[in-house]
Amino acid sequence: MAGKFDPNNAQNLMEIEKQFAVKAVEQAQTYWNLLEKVEPKELKLTKYDDEIFDHLMATFPELNVEPYEKLTKVDEDWMKSPEGKTRWRDFIERKSTKREAEKAEKDEAPAFKKRALPSLNPSIAGANRPWNLAYGRWRGIRSAYKEKVKDYNFGSLIRTDSRDEYGESNTIFVTRIQFYAYEIARNRLGLNEKAHELAVADAIREKAKKEKEARQAAKKKGGKS
Numbered sequence: 001m002a003g004k005f006d007p008n009n010a011q012n013l014m015e016i017e018k019q020f021a022v023k024a025v026e027q028a029q030t031y032w033n034l035l036e037k038v039e040p041k042e043l044k045l046t047k048y049d050d051e052i053f054d055h056l057m058a059t060f061p062e063l064n065v066e067p068y069e070k071l072t073k074v075d076e077d078w079m080k081s082p083e084g085k086t087r088w089r090d091f092i093e094r095k096s097t098k099r100e101a102e103k104a105e106k107d108e109a110p111a112f113k114k115r116a117l118p119s120l121n122p123s124i125a126g127a128n129r130p131w132n133l134a135y136g137r138w139r140g141i142r143s144a145y146k147e148k149v150k151d152y153n154f155g156s157l158i159r160t161d162s163r164d165e166y167g168e169s170n171t172i173f174v175t176r177i178q179f180y181a182y183e184i185a186r187n188r189l190g191l192n193e194k195a196h197e198l199a200v201a202d203a204i205r206e207k208a209k210k211e212k213e214a215r216q217a218a219k220k221k222g223g224k225s
Helices: 007-037 049-059 082-092 098-107 109-113 129-141 176-188 193-224
Strands: 155-159 171-175
Touching (some): 155 176
């Protein structure tokens, strides 16, 4: 049986949700300011940008198809579908995909095998232990994002279309790590260039507006004196 409804708890929950929403808006504004000040391809969002980008491309190969339409426009319906939720959960928890495992075998194992003692007899049990060490090392690097990305599951606002600015019809809530994954990819693949131009134009208009208001205020003050 469900417990009794506590209006005080409900009020607290609403306040917490409001605080999260405020933080999400503040983060979005900060990011938009960054897009104005820094060329997207030079923008670094976390110290794990390389890892997040590579992992995203391996986990969601459909995003890595030119002209990157599925990165340019976020498919919210798919993202929140049962399949989308499962795949994103695996991404967040850093569960290795078959493609990543194959990459580990191709890239990491040979380097370790070269370090194996030449006298090792392949017939001896454990002779391929250097490969096992390599694969274990590779898996260890790919720990869950919750262990190293701050606020990885906090709500963040993302633009559904990278070519446009934040707005009611172009914004949805996602987790922080999903925001990072999409925006890191968008920046690296040149999908945020239009947003950069819009952000710069916004900043110029805002600066002109403030200068005009300052002149009007000064003129008004001078007239009174």
